[in-house]
Amino acid sequence: MSSVGGFTVQEALTPEERKKAMERQLVSPVRKFINRFNFNIEKSYGYFSYKSELTDVSVVRNPRGDLLYIVPLGEETSPSNAFSNWMTDLTPITINRIDDDSQIVRTDTTSFVYSNNGRYNPLSLRVSFSLKKVDKTHLETTGERRYLEEDLLRIGGGIGWGKMKFRNPASTQDVDPFLRNYTLPEQEISTTKMYGSITYNAYSLGDFAILADVQGGVWKTKTSQLNQELVTYDPFFNVGVMFQRSFSKYFKGYIRPSVEMRSYTIANEQVSVPHNFTIFSIDFGLLLKYPTYPRNKYKAHMVQMEHVFNGKMYRGRPFYRKQNPRYGQRRNSKKEPGSSFSIRKDKKGDKGND
Structure with missing residues (x-):
């Protein structure tokens, strides 16, 4: 911008600058960001x-009482740490000695996995x-x-x-x-x-x-x-x-x-x-998504496409429908007061009203 003979001369905006200025005028920047x-x-x-793969323990089943529990490796003869619940807690149980007829599997000698679905x-x-x-x-x-x-x-x-x-x-x-x-x-x-x-x-x-x-x-x-x-x-x-x-x-x-x-x-x-x-x-x-353009409270019932009204950009359809269809006006069947014709209801719209 420069001054010549008391007149201010403003440089012309580039096409990109004009476009951004128009967007700021037509579209709310807040809605555009939220979109x-x-x-x-x-x-x-x-x-x-x-x-659940058990490691570093022995799994023991005592036939008397049908008791299943685990003990750390090396405590198979005189266990001091035995647990009957190892899925949601480590519930201790008292075992003085492992009976001779108990079944014992050491997990250091075989892969031992409990499975479910x-x-x-x-x-x-x-x-x-x-x-x-x-x-x-x-x-x-x-x-x-x-x-x-x-x-x-x-x-x-x-x-x-x-x-x-x-x-x-x-x-x-x-x-x-x-x-x-x-x-x-x-x-x-x-x-x-x-x-x-x-x-x-x-x-x-x-x-x-x-x-x-x-x-x-x-x-x-x-x-x-x-x-x-x-x-x-x-x-x-x-x-x-x-x-x-x-x-x-x-x-x-x-x-x-x-x-x-x-x-x-x-x-x-x-x-x-x-x-x-x-x-x-x-x-x-x-x-x-939050719509970039609001619904036009005054004209959207007649304009189905996205359109400019009073210097703002509006949409003419609900958010869940195509926003800028290439075919006609909203499907209405309202008769204007004092008019001798009505707007015909057409599922595909009126192609002449684009």
């Missing part, structure tokens, strides 16, 4: 396999932030960086709740038939998890997209179900693939097959017992 966030709700239906149907909520794809063709042609509606990355986090329900009331092992099964102290475990996530758009075509989705975080069980003073939870990891369908710019649905690994360990100074879960699930999810 970058995604709100997900997911309901999962899954199956888990459970394995069951159902896991959690519910989770997630919030993520979108990084958009760059329109490469437009960038190469004009040198102007323009972003597409499609997401390139979503970075976020969430929280989930669910119950692991074991199918069998006892875990089984195939090492020694005389030791038989381990009766579960809890057949249902309530869990909570918190996690971060990264979602990458690997392929998209029209309204469909395939996204790689990775989650990782922490989890725990209900306080009353596991002894929290003895339990250590390992971080969990979840890898899935989203098959996504876009119903509009602000509303999407997806199916997400996934596999998740999680584990915890019950331990004290004498013994340590790991518990491992592998979860296979199919997640059904909905993704919502």
Whole structure:
């Protein structure tokens, strides 16, 4: 900007500057920023396999009283540390001596694993932030960086709740038939998890997209179900693939097959017992975005496309429907007062009203 003979001469804006100035006038920057966030709700239906490999202990079955317990290696003759519950707590029991007819298996001589399986149907909520794809063709042609509606990355986090329900009331092992099964102290475990996530758009075509989705975080069980003073939870990891369908710019649905690994360990100074879960699930999810443009309270009932009204940008349709269709006006059948004609109701709209 310069001054000549008392007149102020302002330099002309570049096309990019004019475009940004127009966007600031037509679109609320707050709505535009909030639109970058995604709100997900997911309901999962899954199956888990459970394995607990015992190490550095001997497993003992006393036929009298049908008592099953573990002792540290080396204490098979005069045990001073014996435990009958090693899944949710390390419950001590008093054993003066191991009877001669008791069945004993040392876990340093053979791999000893108790296994089980069951159902896991959690519910989770997630919030993520979108990084958009760059329109490469437009960038190469004009040198102007323009972003597409499609997401390139979503970075976020969430929280989930669910119950692991074991199918069998006892875990089984195939090492020694005389030791038989381990009766579960809890057949249902309530869990909570918190996690971060990264979602990458690997392929998209029209309204469909395939996204790689990775989650990782922490989890725990209900306080009353596991002894929290003895339990250590390992971080969990979840890898899935989203098959996504876009119903509009602000509303999407997806199916997400996934596999998740999680584990915890019950331990004290004498013994340590790991518990491992592998979860296979199919997640059904909905993704919502806050609309960039508000609904026009005055004109949206007649204008179906996104449009400018009184210096602001508006949308003419609900958030869950296509926002800028190429065909006619909203489907109405209202007769104007004093008019001799009515607006015809047409499922496909009136193509002459674009």
